[in-house]
Amino acid sequence: MEGGTMSEPIQELYLFGGGGHAMVVLDQLTKLHHQKDIKIVVLDSADFREGQKNWPDIKLITQIEFEKMSFLDSSTSFHIAVGENSLRLRLAEVAVSKGLNPFGIIAQTAMVSPRAKLGEGIFVGPFAHVGPGAIVGDFSIVNTLANLEHGSRMGNFSHLAPGACVCGNATIGEGSFVGANAVVKENAALGSWSTLGALGYLNYIHLGQNSTLIGAPARTLGEVSG
Numbered sequence: 001m002e003g004g005t006m007s008e009p010i011q012e013l014y015l016f017g018g019g020g021h022a023m024v025v026l027d028q029l030t031k032l033h034h035q036k037d038i039k040i041v042v043l044d045s046a047d048f049r050e051g052q053k054n055w056p057d058i059k060l061i062t063q064i065e066f067e068k069m070s071f072l073d074s075s076t077s078f079h080i081a082v083g084e085n086s087l088r089l090r091l092a093e094v095a096v097s098k099g100l101n102p103f104g105i106i107a108q109t110a111m112v113s114p115r116a117k118l119g120e121g122i123f124v125g126p127f128a129h130v131g132p133g134a135i136v137g138d139f140s141i142v143n144t145l146a147n148l149e150h151g152s153r154m155g156n157f158s159h160l161a162p163g164a165c166v167c168g169n170a171t172i173g174e175g176s177f178v179g180a181n182a183v184v185k186e187n188a189a190l191g192s193w194s195t196l197g198a199l200g201y202l203n204y205i206h207l208g209q210n211s212t213l214i215g216a217p218a219r220t221l222g223e224v225s226g
Contacts, residue, residue: 011075013038013103014066016091018047022081023054024144025123028107041066043082067094077103079121080139085157085175085193092121092139092157102139110142119156128160137174146178155192173209 015022015029015038022040029038039059042048051060061069078095079102080088092102102121106112112130119138124130128142131149137156142148146160149167154160155174163181166172170184173192178184182196185203194211196202201216212221 011037012073012077014041014061014076014078014095014100015039015081016041016043016063016078016095017081018042018051018054018060019082021083021141024125025079025081025105026055028105028126031108043087069098071098071100074099075101077101079103079105079123081123083141083159085159085177088139089157089175113150125162131168149186152184161198 015026018040039061040051040055041061041063042051043063048060048062078100080091082088082091104118104120104122106124107126109126110124110128112124113132115132116130117135119136119140121139122136124142125144127145129147130136130142133151134148135153136142136148137154137158139157140154141159143160144162146162147165148154148160151169152166154172155176157175158172159177160166161178161180164178166178166184167186169187171189172178173190173194175193176190177195178190179196179198179200182198182200184190184196188202189205190196190202191206191208191211193209194213196218197214200214200218202213202218206213213219214221
């Protein structure tokens with residue numbers, strides 16, 4: 001994986017996000033690193049208030065303040081701890097444009113095959129699994145207890161929610177989201193920037209983009225209502 005990884009020492013890390021996913025990410029970071037090396041970039045006033053309550057000892061910076069900053073140290077890194085895929089894309093573009101390095105985080109309890117391919121800035125959560133030959137795209141999330149089986153691939157900025165299971169040789173398109181405890185059958189596919197709802201079961205190749213699928217077997221919302 002290019003860029004930094006959790007096994008490397010942090011010189012300075014900017015963590016974007018002040019919500020629940022950021023709490024999960026920070027839990028993993030602080031197992032191996034000192035909090036003084038981490039700064040949290042909060043996205044709005046609500047996140048700022050929540051951050052002050054949750055992390056009184058960590059420096060908080062607003063997104064507006066961050067966008068005005070200049071960075072001269074080439075070792076400065078960032079991680080986008082935001083679950084929403086489109087927002088993670090926009091924030092990554094801002095951080096990369098400032099010369100910061102993507103930093104990937106893999107929980108100590110995750111099981112990642114040495115034959116998997118991991119992109120930049122990813123998060124693999126507690127007790128998650130990434131199988132041999134699997135591909136995790138840049139800035140993607142394999143959340144707590146999620147499973148990306150052998151030969152399957154996730155596009156950039158995609159997200160497997162807690163407990164989601166992507167079976168062997170399946171494909172998750174760029175920017176797509178697989179909900180909690182949903183299943184993508186082997187050799188099936190979810191199109192780009194689409195959502196498979198919680199507990200859904202996708203057992204075919206879905207090539208549509210910007211779609212929402214629910215149910216078992218999964219159908220688009222238009223098909224369900226019709």
